[in-house]
Amino acid sequence: MNTTLIISIAAAVVLAVLLRLLKRPWLFVILAVAVLLVGVNIQWVKPALEQVGKALGNNTVLGISAVAMLVLLFLKVPVFVAVFGGSLIYFLFNPGINQIIFGQKAVTGTESPSLLAIPFFVCAGTFMNYSGVTNRIMNFCSAVTGRMPGGLAQVNVLLSTLMGGLSGSNLADAAMEAKMLVPEMEKQGFSKEFSSVVTAASAMITPLIPPGIAMILYGCIADVSIGKLFMSGITVGGSLCIGMMILVHFISKKRGYLPIRNKKLTGAEFWSHLRPALLPLCLPIIIIGGIRLGVFTATEAGAIAILYAIILGLLYHELSFKGILQACKETVCTTGGIMLIVSAASVFSWVLTKERIPQQLTEFIVSICPNKYAFLIAVNIFVLIVGMFIEGNATMIVLVPLLAPIARQYGIDEIQFAMIYIFNNAIGALSPPMGTLMFVTCSVTGCKTKTFMKEAIPFYLLLVALLMLLTFCPPVTTAIVKLTYGG
Numbered sequence: 001m002n003t004t005l006i007i008s009i010a011a012a013v014v015l016a017v018l019l020r021l022l023k024r025p026w027l028f029v030i031l032a033v034a035v036l037l038v039g040v041n042i043q044w045v046k047p048a049l050e051q052v053g054k055a056l057g058n059n060t061v062l063g064i065s066a067v068a069m070l071v072l073l074f075l076k077v078p079v080f081v082a083v084f085g086g087s088l089i090y091f092l093f094n095p096g097i098n099q100i101i102f103g104q105k106a107v108t109g110t111e112s113p114s115l116l117a118i119p120f121f122v123c124a125g126t127f128m129n130y131s132g133v134t135n136r137i138m139n140f141c142s143a144v145t146g147r148m149p150g151g152l153a154q155v156n157v158l159l160s161t162l163m164g165g166l167s168g169s170n171l172a173d174a175a176m177e178a179k180m181l182v183p184e185m186e187k188q189g190f191s192k193e194f195s196s197v198v199t200a201a202s203a204m205i206t207p208l209i210p211p212g213i214a215m216i217l218y219g220c221i222a223d224v225s226i227g228k229l230f231m232s233g234i235t236v237g238g239s240l241c242i243g244m245m246i247l248v249h250f251i252s253k254k255r256g257y258l259p260i261r262n263k264k265l266t267g268a269e270f271w272s273h274l275r276p277a278l279l280p281l282c283l284p285i286i287i288i289g290g291i292r293l294g295v296f297t298a299t300e301a302g303a304i305a306i307l308y309a310i311i312l313g314l315l316y317h318e319l320s321f322k323g324i325l326q327a328c329k330e331t332v333c334t335t336g337g338i339m340l341i342v343s344a345a346s347v348f349s350w351v352l353t354k355e356r357i358p359q360q361l362t363e364f365i366v367s368i369c370p371n372k373y374a375f376l377i378a379v380n381i382f383v384l385i386v387g388m389f390i391e392g393n394a395t396m397i398v399l400v401p402l403l404a405p406i407a408r409q410y411g412i413d414e415i416q417f418a419m420i421y422i423f424n425n426a427i428g429a430l431s432p433p434m435g436t437l438m439f440v441t442c443s444v445t446g447c448k449t450k451t452f453m454k455e456a457i458p459f460y461l462l463l464v465a466l467l468m469l470l471t472f473c474p475p476v477t478t479a480i481v482k483l484t485y486g487g
Contacts, residue, residue, distance in 0.1 A: 012037050031072075031081060035088070053093030062355055065090040069348070079394040080337075083344035090351050102347060109346020110339050113299055114220045119335040120302020121211045124309045125172065126330045128280065130323035131313030134176065136276040137162050142260055143273035145245075150252025151260035152185045153198045154245055160202035161209060161241040162281065170429060172334075174203035174437050178444035190257055193455040196447040200437045201459045202244060204426040207392075208237035211287055211305070213338070214422045216298065217396055222404040224414050226298040227291040228481045232415050234288070235480050236423065240466060247462050279315070283308055292484060338393060345397030352401065362406045372410035376417075376471045379403060380424060387428015388435065396425060419477040420470050427463050430456070 012033045019029045053061050069086025073079065084106075091102045128134065138159050145154035156177060163173055177199045185195040207214035210230030219226035251257075265273075286308065287301045296304060313319025369375040386395050400421065407417040429437040432453055442449055470476055 008037055025077075027075060027077060028081065031077065031085060035085075054095050056093070058094065058355075061090060061093045062351070064093075065351070073390050073394070078340075079390075080340035080344040083341070083348050083394065083398070087344070087347040087351055101350070105347045105350045106343045109349075110343050112220050114216070114226065115339070115342065117211070117216045117226070117299045117302040118213055118338055119331060120299065120306055121213065121216070122334050123327065123331040124283075124302065124305035126327035127306065127309035127313060127319065127324075129172075129176065130319055130327050131309060132316045132318035133280045133309075133312060134163065134180070136316075137280055138180070140273050140277035140281075143265055143270055146260035147262065147264065148245075148249060148252075148259055150190075150248050150257040152181060152188055153190065153194070153248045153252060153257065155260075156181050156185070156195075156198050157202040157205075157241060157244045157248060160205050161237060163206070170203045170206040170426070170437060171440050173206045174200055174441050175444055177203070178441050182445045188258070191455075192445060192447050193451045194251070194255075194257075196441050196445045196452055197456045197459060198244075198248060199445070200430055200441040200452075201456065201463075202241075203437055203441075204430055204463075205237050205240050205244075207422060207426055208233050208240060208419070210234065210284060211298070211301070212237075212422070214392065214396070214425060215418070217338075217342075217393060218400060218418050218422060219298070221397060221400045222414070222418065224418055225485075227288075228415055228485060229418055230288055230291065230298070231481050231484055232419050232477050236419050236470065236477060239469070239476065240463075243462050243466055244459070247458060251458065279312055341394050342397060345394065348398060349401050352398075357402065361402055362409060365406055366409060369410075372407075372412050373472065375406065375410050376412070376420065379407075380420070380467060380471065383421060383424040384428060384431070387425050388431045392425035392429055392436075395428075396421070413474055413478050415481050416470070416474045416477040420467070423467055423470055427460075427467065430463075431460075 016029050016033050019032060024032075056064075065086045068089055069082050072082035072085055077085075088102065091097055091099050138155065141155045141158040141162065142151070145151060145158055148154045159177060159181070160173055163176075178196070182192070182195040182199055185198075186192055206212060210233045212230075212233060215229040215233055216226055218224065219229050283305060287305065290296045290304065291298055291301055310319065313323070365375060365378070369378060383395070383399065386399070403421070404414070404417065408414065429435050432438065432449065438449060438452060438456075441447070442452055
């Protein structure tokens with residue numbers, strides 16, 4: 001037994017012990033140890049594996065890679081580990097491919113300057129949460145919707161819409177509102193199930209409202225203008241907000257959920273609620289206006305948002321040094337998770353491109369879908385099903401390079417297709433069996449998933465109706481873009 005093998009075995013044992021001390025699942029520990037052993041001993045492992053790969057054939061190896069990745073995802077292994085694992089199988093068993101490419105693609109996939117917008121906007125959103133902005137906006141929402149039936153439920157929907165323009169993260173929005181609003185809604189007579197469903201469903205609006213992280217990721221992957229996606233998101237997110245508020249109105253009237261108040265606000269009272277929220281509400285306008293006028297790019301807008309959030313924190317005297325450290329910690333954790341997925345998916349995308357999978361898939365779909373509407377319906381069904389099982393950012397990075405070129409073949413507007421895809425991902429995050437929004441909200445509120453799904457049926461019907469509107473009525477997604485950008 002040579003020295004390298006002895007050292008690698010010792011290192012694997014240490015790694016296994018550390019991961020178990022950190023309470024990582026056994027499956028994760030075994031995968032990590034296997035990767036370490038293979039990586040260190042690659043020089044003598046790879047030739048043997050290449051012989052096996054040559055005997056199996058290229059297509060079989062690719063199929064095994066894809067199946068391994070899906071199995072790991074279904075076993076709830078971290079997404080980046082699952083995607084890296086599937087890609088690694090292809091590299092190890094495929095003769096003639098240098099494993100150095102694996103590392104190169106993993107690194108270069110995260111080097112796009114546009115991706116800097118993600119940590120910037122995540123950081124801005126966390127600073128907003130620690131600077132007292134959320135409470136001020138919630139008070140303003142209460143003033144606007146207080147006289148509507150189901151007053152606090154309406155506040156919930158409107159708050160998600162306005163906070164979407166500040167944080168860009170649907171899971172953060174759902175967790176925050178589940179802690180802040182659901183207990184208060186239950187005190188005022190709302191059922192736990194209805195309160196949880198409204199919280200989770202309204203958090204869907206967040207990725208559709210600029211500066212949604214999903215739009216930034218899509219723009220980087222498909223080479224689509226992020227500014228145009230932000231502009232389209234105003235209409236799409238606004239439509240979903242209005243649709244949910246109408247649905248909440250009818251459900252609340254039927255069940256007798258009361259308004260917050262019966263008396264009409266005077267102008268002075270309304271201004272007293274608007275004034276504290278006015279500066280935070282200007283941020284989306286600054287972002288959209290600055291990008292459209294060419295003052296700064298989408299990435300630079302993220303840096304502007306951080307500076308703006310810090311200034312607000314200082315003005316309100318609520319952003320402490322401890323709050324800044326905690327906000328930075330949350331930003332690093334959130335960004336790290338997203339960028340690991342981007343890195344892993346970049347490697348997998350290279351594998352797909354090398355094997356000409358996008359071109360083959362394009363030819364197949366064009367042969368069976370007679371027109372663009374048939375293609376869009378097929379995409380809706382496929383992405384909805386995938387989104388029920390796999391996290392949205394992971395599916396986006398893998399599927400968008402495959403589907404976006406096909407959409408162009410059918411002459412579908414790139415902005416329309418982007419918003420349809422992002423909307424599908426948002427629905428998937430709310431849908432069983434593995435909807436992340438559903439589980440995050442239920443874990444905070446203590447609502448059972450079975451009763452959650454039953455209560456959510458009217459909201460699912462609304463979402464499908466809006467999805468059909470986006471699919472068959474392109475102006476909903478493109479009109480505002482053409483109005484502001486021309487064309």
